[in-house]
Amino acid sequence: MASITVYNLEYLCGRSETFSTDVSNLFDTNFDEKVQSVHIPAGSTWMLYQKNGYQGQVKILGPGDYNTVRSLGLQNYSFSSLRPFPSATVPTVLLFKDSNYRGRMVVAHCKLSELATIGFNDAISSAIVLKSNWTFYEDADFKGTEVVLTPGRYPEPILFKDNVVSSIKPTDSSIIVYRHIITSAAARPSPVPCPTCPTMWCLHAGFRQVPPGCFTSKPTTRAQ
Ligand SMILES: [Ca+2]
Numbered sequence: 001m002a003s004i005t006v007y008n009l010e011y012l013c014g015r016s017e018t019f020s021t022d023v024s025n026l027f028d029t030n031f032d033e034k035v036q037s038v039h040i041p042a043g044s045t046w047m048l049y050q051k052n053g054y055q056g057q058v059k060i061l062g063p064g065d066y067n068t069v070r071s072l073g074l075q076n077y078s079f080s081s082l083r084p085f086p087s088a089t090v091p092t093v094l095l096f097k098d099s100n101y102r103g104r105m106v107v108a109h110c111k112l113s114e115l116a117t118i119g120f121n122d123a124i125s126s127a128i129v130l131k132s133n134w135t136f137y138e139d140a141d142f143k144g145t146e147v148v149l150t151p152g153r154y155p156e157p158i159l160f161k162d163n164v165v166s167s168i169k170p171t172d173s174s175i176i177v178y179r180h181i182i183t184s185a186a187a188r189p190s191p192v193p194c195p196t197c198p199t200m201w202c203l204h205a206g207f208r209q210v211p212p213g214c215f216t217s218k219p220t221t222r223a224q
């Protein structure tokens, strides 16, 4: 089970408290002092937030001893809320209501044809894809503009628009297909074979907000 121990003095000294689940406000717990150092045991990763309710700046910390909060780049504040970062042995995506992994979080492992059923319709502002590719759809029932997110962190709605996603599902991670949002049919370019990698496809000017590189599948474009 994930756990984290916080201390009220630097170098893991003083009074401590160990948590194994979400804490939305440290000041509501037995530990109502400023966190000065943190211990995270092997196998655990935690998200620590500047403000209560999972707001403010966030640090995602893996196992280790964090002897001072200053060493984490925190000058005048410490942590007020924290939650465990799930491990992923099956397709997993973390959905956040606010940008930079803040606010309400939902961990999804299976397709969700209506995010409204979990109170998350048109709400996603950031995401972390842990395992498998995931397709985000603008409309319910896997319809509308769509984008495939590969494993990685998406602190801002760069590849998808803010507060529009209504359904999601894990997709084959062996094929990378990017469907790009094109503002008009006239602006829609044709993907072309890569001149240097004969089996790959290139992404060219006109695609919006495209990660760099070549891809194994011909990108599909959709007029918005
Ligand atoms: Ca939002």
Ligand SMILES: [Ca+2]
Pocket: 122, 137, 138, 139, 140, 163, 164, 165, 166
């Ligand atoms: Ca929508």
